[in-house]
Amino acid sequence: MRWKNLAERNVYENRWFRVNLADVELPDGRHLDHFLIRMRPVAVATVVNDANEVLLLWRHRFITDTWGWELAAGVVEDGEDVARAAAREMEEETGWRPGPLRHLMTVEPSNGLTDARHHVYWTDEAEYTGEPEDGFESDRREWVPLKLVPDMIARGEVPAANMAAALLLLHHTRLG
Numbered sequence: 001m002r003w004k005n006l007a008e009r010n011v012y013e014n015r016w017f018r019v020n021l022a023d024v025e026l027p028d029g030r031h032l033d034h035f036l037i038r039m040r041p042v043a044v045a046t047v048v049n050d051a052n053e054v055l056l057l058w059r060h061r062f063i064t065d066t067w068g069w070e071l072a073a074g075v076v077e078d079g080e081d082v083a084r085a086a087a088r089e090m091e092e093e094t095g096w097r098p099g100p101l102r103h104l105m106t107v108e109p110s111n112g113l114t115d116a117r118h119h120v121y122w123t124d125e126a127e128y129t130g131e132p133e134d135g136f137e138s139d140r141r142e143w144v145p146l147k148l149v150p151d152m153i154a155r156g157e158v159p160a161a162n163m164a165a166a167l168l169l170l171h172h173t174r175l176g
Helices: 082-094 146-154 161-175
Strands: 004-013 017-025 031-039 042-047 053-061 066-070 072-075 096-098 102-107 118-123 126-128 140-145
Touching (some): 004 031, 042 082, 042 161, 053 146, 072 082, 082 096, 140 146, 146 161
Parallel strands (some): 042 118
Antiparallel strands (some): 004 017, 017 031, 042 072, 053 066, 096 126, 102 118
């Protein structure tokens, strides 16, 4: 059953997202108004070292008032290559410059409300360049053994679904 978006009008926008109101036709012909959020793509990156430890950020999210482990992430700027944005975000937020990045996955974290796509990359080599430029984004950055990831997720220490999915796939990819 396919819902049809017949028209949208902008309700609000800023440099990160737009809130639109859509006229949606349901399969049975009824119509409903549906709010949706149009967002820039998000680029995500991390590194897994030779000891199979993943570089994570411990941060607070004021919107949900939760603490948790995350990967470095941020919006892709206009005209910016997604992998380049992922590398930029990783260095800005962690102080580690990634080597060649590999695409891990692309997810739609909340596709009933937003068109956001999160593109996750990883590498197995990185160079420490110094304190992170955006150190205010996390309380600390740590190398966490990948083998601990499933239990961390089960305990709720990785509350963001996109981050949990990426870490589980990295765990599977590296530790099989």
